[in-house]
Amino acid sequence: MNLLEPILQHQHELQKIRRTIHAHPELSYEEVMTADLVAQKLTEWGIPVIRGLGITGVVGVIKNGSSERSVGLRADMDALPIQESNSFPHHSTHKGKMHACGHDGHTAMLLGAAQYLAKHRNFDGTVYVIFQPAEEGGAGAKRMIDDGLFNQCPMEAVFGLHNWPGTAAGSMGVKVGPMMASSNEFEVIIKGKGAHAAQPHMGCDPIMVAIQIAQSWQTIISRNKNPLEPGVLSITQIHSGSGTNIIPDSASLIGTVRTFTIESLDLIEKRMREIAEHTTAAFGASMEFRFKRNYPPLINHAPETQFAIGVMQDVLGMEHVQTHVEPTMGSEDFAFMLLKKPGCYVFLGNGDGEHRMSGHGLGPCNLHNPSYDFNDDLLPIGATYWVRLAERFLAAPPLR
Ligand SMILES: [Zn+2]
Numbered sequence: 567m568n569l570l571e572p573i574l575q576h577q578h579e580l581q582k583i584r585r586t587i588h589a590h591p592e593l594s595y596e597e598v599m600t601a602d603l604v605a606q607k608l609t610e611w612g613i614p615v616i617r618g619l620g621i622t623g624v625v626g627v628i629k630n631g632s633s634e635r636s637v638g639l640r641a642d643m644d645a646l647p648i649q650e651s652n653s654f655p656h657h658s659t660h661k662g663k664m665h666a667c668g669h670d671g672h673t674a675m676l677l678g679a680a681q682y683l684a685k686h687r688n689f690d691g692t693v694y695v696i697f698q699p700a701e702e703g704g705a706g707a708k709r710m711i712d713d714g715l716f717n718q719c720p721m722e723a724v725f726g727l728h729n730w731p732g733t734a735a736g737s738m739g740v741k742v743g744p745m746m747a748s749s750n751e752f753e754v755i756i757k758g759k760g761a762h763a764a765q766p767h768m769g770c771d772p773i774m775v776a777i778q779i780a781q782s783w784q785t786i787i788s789r790n791k792n793p794l795e796p797g798v799l800s801i802t803q804i805h806s807g808s809g810t811n812i813i814p815d816s817a818s819l820i821g822t823v824r825t826f827t828i829e830s831l832d833l834i835e836k837r838m839r840e841i842a843e844h845t846t847a848a849f850g851a852s853m854e855f856r857f858k859r860n861y862p863p864l865i866n867h868a869p870e871t872q873f874a875i876g877v878m879q880d881v882l883g884m885e886h887v888q889t890h891v892e893p894t895m896g897s898e899d900f901a902f903m904l905l906k907k908p909g910c911y912v913f914l915g916n917g918d919g920e921h922r923m924s925g926h927g928l929g930p931c932n933l934h935n936p937s938y939d940f941n942d943d944l945l946p947i948g949a950t951y952w953v954r955l956a957e958r959f960l961a962a963p964p965l966r
């Protein structure tokens with residue numbers, strides 16, 4: 567590995583910051599202490615700070631030389647509503663809240679890079695270090711954009727990363743194009759007519775309609791969607807009824823849809839609505855259809871991804887960079903940034919959990935698991951990647 571010596575020297579300091587954040591997790595848009603800590607560190611290192619974008623968001627502006635060139639690096643700061651099972655010294659002190667997705671590590675790595683960039687200044691242009699709130703369902707990235715992130719901080723491209731448990735520490739992975747899915751939720755309420763269960767002919771049974779819709783919807787995946795395009799339609803809740811002798815008035819179907827393209831999503835939503843409408847009509851019932859698009863698919867841009875691959879290979883060696891990583895049906899709000907700016911999002915191997923200290927919760931070291939912990943060995947790797955990426959991006963001819 568080709569890590570920056572000054573960052574390795576600061577590894578202990580970065581670990582301290584990471585563990586302080588881990589011990590004080592804050593949920594979406596409540597990252598007050600975390601944002602204060604980030605702003606205070608940036609200020610301490612002489613970096614001007616913009617606050618208030620996305621409520622608790624923080625941006626550090628690191629300028630050097632006279633070039634107009636610019637690049638953005640992004641980390642997320644929020645934690646999850648999970649009760650931590652780990653009891654090692656830096657375990658969560660906030661009941662029911664936990665850094666189970668490693669955003670504590672993402673924040674610390676980007677701080678490490680900011681500290682290095684502000685001190686060594688081996689670049690000509692502007693590096694924006696973006697610390698966003700509310701990645702876990704709150705669309706903090708979108709909120710920062712809506713609040714003027716890219717107007718106040720005009721950048722040519724933006725880059726993000728996520729730690730990835732189950733892949734070796736010291737490895738990274740990426741792919742051009744769709745890497746994470748869109749996440750969407752739906753709720754259909756079928757309105758029938760209640761009756762005595764012994765007199766079904768007096769009512770209109772919404773449960774039968776719900777069953778027909780649920781079955782027919784699966785044909786959208788198997789018969790309507792291009793089989794070469796991934797897509798998931800999962801009904802995760804069916805609610806209806808209150809007794810063994812009552813045909814209920816209504817029934818509801820709730821669930822999620824995941825796709826890698828907007829085209830597939832448009833098709834699935836349209837077909838779901840048509841099937842629900844026509845099926846309820848065929849049975850003499852009526853319905854309400856709600857479909858909410860949460861995060862769009864995360865689609866990596868080709869030139870920026872090729873560029874990031876070069877940097878990763880430089881930091882980790884060719885053999886430790888997977889350039890065609892398997893995409894995941896999970897979602898990520900960095901996708902909103904990639905709709906507005908060219909850029910690339912990469913996975914950074916977090917290992918299998920051997921890095922955890924004694925007192926961990928014995929469960930798997932997976933994202934969103936109460937026994938998870940970010941791997942501190944990644945701190946200098948991620949920070950070096952960010953520094954090299956920014957320095958090289960500003961030195962190279964523009965990618966577009
Ligand atoms: Zn997460």
Ligand SMILES: [Zn+2]
Nearest residue numbers: 667669701728
């Ligand atoms: Zn995450």
